[in-house]
Amino acid sequence: MTPLNLLINQKPYQLPAGATLADAVAVAGVRAPFAAAVNLQFVPRHHYAQHLLHEQDRIELISPLTGG
Numbered sequence: 001m002t003p004l005n006l007l008i009n010q011k012p013y014q015l016p017a018g019a020t021l022a023d024a025v026a027v028a029g030v031r032a033p034f035a036a037a038v039n040l041q042f043v044p045r046h047h048y049a050q051h052l053l054h055e056q057d058r059i060e061l062i063s064p065l066t067g068g
Contacts, residue, residue, distance in 0.1 A: 008059045021051040021059070030061040037062070 001017035008028045015023055021036060021043055036043050037060045043051050053059075 004053055004055050004057070006053060006055075006057050006059060009061055015053065019053050020049055021053060022048040024053060024059050025061065028059075028061055030063070034061050034063045036060070 003014040003016055004019055006013050006015060006024065008024055013024070013027060015027065021038060025036065025048060036045075036048065038051065038053070039058055040060075
């Protein structure tokens with residue numbers, strides 16, 4: 001199977017075909033708390049393992065800012 005070429009936080013990654021958003025989060029090494037969006041669409045945390053990725057998907061993993 002052909003690997004998927006993706007962008008995670010604007011950096012290129014390759015994941016195996018059939019990869020999910022949970023796989024992308026693991027590869028990126030992002031720690032909670034964070035929110036995830038695929039192609040600018042928010043994905044609830046409980047859907048990460050079922051959300052299949054596709055070639056050229058753009059994933060944003062966004063951590064909240066603290067301070068004031």
